[in-house]
Amino acid sequence: MPAAGVDRLRAVSRDGADTVIERERRQLPRDLEALLRLAPVTLDELLELHRRFSVSNAADLAAALPHLTRPGGDPGAELGARLRVALPSLRADRSRIPLGRAFTVLEAFVTAIVNQAGGRADVEPVGSFRRLDDSVGDLSVLAVAPDPRTVLPIIAEACPDAEFLQRSDWAASVRFRSHEIHVRIELPEYASCALVHYTGSPGHVRALGELAASRGLSLTSRTLVDRASNRVIGCPTEESVYEALGIPFIEPEIRHGEDEVADARAGRLPNLVREDDIRGDLHAHTLWSDGQDTVEAVVRAARHLGYEYIAITDHSPHAATSRTLDEARLLEQRAEVDRLRQRFPDIAILQGIEVDIRPDGGLDLPDHALEPLDIVLASLHDPAGQNRDQLTARYLKAIRHPLVDVITHPTSRLVGRRDGLDIDVEAVFAAAVESATALEIDGAPAHLDMDGHLARKAIDAGALVAIDSDAHRASSLGLQMRLGIGTARRGRVTADRVLNAKPLGALRAWLAARRQRSRSLARA
DSSP, rough: OOOEEEEEEHHHHOOOOOHHHHHHHTTOHHHHHHHHHHHHHHHHHHHHHHHHHHOOOHHHHHHHHHBBTTTTBBBBBHHHHHHHHGGTTTTOOOEEEHHHHHHHHHHHHHHHHHHHHHTEEEEEEHHHHTOOSSSSSSSEEEEESSSSHHHHHHOOOOOOOOHHHHHHESSSEEEEETEEEEEEEOOGGGGGHHHHHHHHHHHHHHHHHHHHHHHHHHOHHHHHHEEETTTTTOOSHHHHHHHHHOOOOOOOOGOOOOOSHHHHTTTTTOOOOOGGGOOEEEOOOOOOOOOOHHHHHHHHHHHHHTTEEEEEEEEEEESSSOOOOOOHHHHHHHHHHHHHHHHHHTTEEEEEEEEEBBBBBSSOOOHHHHHSSSSSEEEOOTTTOOOHHHHHHHHHHTTOOTTTOOOSSSTTTBBBOOOOOOOOOHHHHHHHHHHHHHEEOOOTTTTOSSSSHHHHHHHTTTTTTEEOOOBBBGHHHHHHHHHHHHHHHHOOGGGGGGGGGGOOOOOOOOHHHHHHHHHHHOOO
């Protein structure tokens, strides 16, 4: 592979033309180029940072700051001070990558490398992507190989269109599908600590470091060491790192750097919901509204995922789509669902609807049209210029409607494009608990709503949640459910609080009991 990054820029800077130098600067990883543009470092200092600490992005820089020394061993306090000042500015003009887009890019990248490696290297996404944050700052992977020298050639062979922006023996920055991906390379014996270090938020890693110090240990990105004896403590798995620190394993999705380490020490971490807990999907769209596939295609995809049930929930008349379900089309759809139930007796096909909540809090279809349906989801898509109190009142009226079973994507946010609705979430959660209405954690990459923070608040309030794909393509059912589950896990949701973790019989019983209870509350 040709020379790359800082080395190449340093070479042309000795006697190269300004235009050549500028072109080479633009080929650097974005954070390194920003460091030079902000002028807190010289080329020689940048080269030293990369060679000694494999610095390729802002996260690497933050991790290196505590260890910085000048060449020759003298403390690099002055350089460190310059970098600490510059660090917050590196990302000031840069948007984060939505999780759905990050998933598409990293899945293609990792799959290509693993297939090419043939067992010579393992590759695992890390950082905020592995924590399944709704948006990702850096696309980063950890590559583990007995011979680190083989990793970069494997990447070059697996992704011939990728461009190496920077590389060293232990790291590289690669431009792949118009995105920078940062690759960390590690030996198998250091992989466990590396996974912990590069997955956790800075706050999580700092809390673990403080816990290690309190136990006479030192935790780095490679090893856990007993400081008294200088003995390296073997940690063959990621779980064993936490075990050696005296706490239960903390799942990647909750390594936020908030209260998870303290809760682990106190034994307060729950068993988070898993993919194999999910029995079915309660929110999917078809050609009857804005979906891209037939009901049959969605049913087949659900069967392939091993689901016990799938709910077909297309849009009601006032949704902003070209096709919707009025009363007549609901009857036509019912006939198709009945035919498919005969053909696919091994999966329950529920006919439902995603009905709009009107500005007055009423529903978009009359009760006699909704009554025969197996499940009713209600959504607030159009804020209609209403304020916080008016929007909250709309939700409360819909939640208390006897036929509404689930409130979908409650804040109606669009990740990276639109903040959620300004509503009184505490009032919404309390009403949902009182009326036994489920609140949705929506796995559509555009929504991921409720996010992990709100999902945790909903669970703490006593609410039941449904984790759904909101898929508009049959092929998206699995991925979007995975994203929904990841979002739920970020909110510490457990399987017993998930509506669609119930087996079919229990789900049907809940739906019947919920409607009966709502009717009783309405009469009262």
